[in-house]
Amino acid sequence: xxxxxxxxxxxxxxxxxxxxxxxxxxxxxxxxxxxxxxxxxxxxxxxxxxxxxxxxxxxxxxxxxxxxxxxxxxxxxxxxxxxxxxxxxxxxxxxxxxxxxxxxxxxxxxxxxxxxxxxxxxxxxxxxxxxxxxxxxxxxxxxxxxxxxxxxxxxxxxxxxxxxxxxxxxxxxxxxxxxxxxxxxxxxxxxxxxxxxxxxxxxxxxxxxxxxxxxxxxxxxxxxxxxxxxxxxxxxxxxxxxxxxxxxxxxxxxxxxxxxxxxxxxxxxxxxxxxxx
Numbered sequence: 001x002x003x004x005x006x007x008x009x010x011x012x013x014x015x016x017x018x019x020x021x022x023x024x025x026x027x028x029x030x031x032x033x034x035x036x037x038x039x040x041x042x043x044x045x046x047x048x049x050x051x052x053x054x055x056x057x058x059x060x061x062x063x064x065x066x067x068x069x070x071x072x073x074x075x076x077x078x079x080x081x082x083x084x085x086x087x088x089x090x091x092x093x094x095x096x097x098x099x100x101x102x103x104x105x106x107x108x109x110x111x112x113x114x115x116x117x118x119x120x121x122x123x124x125x126x127x128x129x130x131x132x133x134x135x136x137x138x139x140x141x142x143x144x145x146x147x148x149x150x151x152x153x154x155x156x157x158x159x160x161x162x163x164x165x166x167x168x169x170x171x172x173x174x175x176x177x178x179x180x181x182x183x184x185x186x187x188x189x190x191x192x193x194x195x196x197x198x199x200x201x202x203x204x205x206x207x208x209x210x211x212x213x214x215x216x217x218x219x220x221x222x223x224x225x226x227x228x229x230x231x232x233x234x235x236x237x238x239x240x241x242x243x244x245x246x247x248x249x250x251x252x253x254x255x256x257x258x259x260x261x262x263x264x265x266x267x268x269x270x271x272x273x274x275x276x277x
Contacts, residue, residue, distance in 0.1 A: 005160055005252075008152060009221065029059060029188040037096060038182065040121070048178065049107050050100070052153035055185055057099040057141070060151060065144050091137070093125045098137040106149045155181045157224035165228065165248060167241065176231040180267070184227060187270055192217045194266045225249040226263035233264065 041051035074081045097118050104112040115131045158177050162169045197203050246257045
């Protein structure tokens with residue numbers, strides 16, 4: 001696991017260059033989309049690995065799909081762009097199910113979605129597709145993401161940290177981290193908007209400012225570490241334990257203690273504001 005973590009860290013060292021040479025990626029992490037995926041996974045009996053990977057895959061697909069289509073359509077036929085956006089919105093349920101279908105085949109084959117199941121679910125949402133349409137969509141998603149389905153989720157990194165921290169990992173810690181990970185996925189944009197505000201003092205940012213914050217927004221490693229820190233805090237661990245944990249995880253993430261605590265503090269602030277509402 002330690003070797004895997006090192007390899008993963010190396011693979012994302014230059015995240016700003018990795019993402020399309022200056023075009024920041026589309027983010028599909030709206031609360032509505034993530035909650036739909038979580039509900040779908042629950043209804044289909046999928047485990048946590050599948051639901052988180054489905055969110056990651058759908059987000060990655062949309063990002064690369066929009067850039068691919070922008071180059072193909074907008075640059076040459078800009079008048080057709082709005083038509084494409086409407087079609088993309090109409091196909092969103094189908095694309096989510098294609099992602100769930102692919103991830104379940106990869107991670108939980110015993111419960112992988114069958115074509116007839118997908119047809120029934122889509123019909124319930126008011127969308128009628130043939131088996132041929134569903135097969136094509138699955139192939140399209142797979143092609144657009146370059147056949148790469150094993151992108152680590154935030155919770156995969158949370159599990160790694162739970163395993164390697166020099167403290168006893170209890171069932172309560174695991175379940176609390178699970179709930180916090182759900183929350184982070186659902187309110188991810190709110191989390192990163194507030195982190196941007198903490199850093200700059202501005203709630204609205206330009207394209208170049210957004211690009212400068214990519215290493216924050218796409219840093220799943222530090223987000224996962226902050227989830228573990230927050231879970232320890234919620235479970236009323238001692239100040240000494242919290243301090244030791246922060247130091248240990250900040251070393252693994254190669255980030256400062258203060259930065260980890262900032263993410264954790266913002267996360268708790270959002271949770272409190274949601275609870276008050």
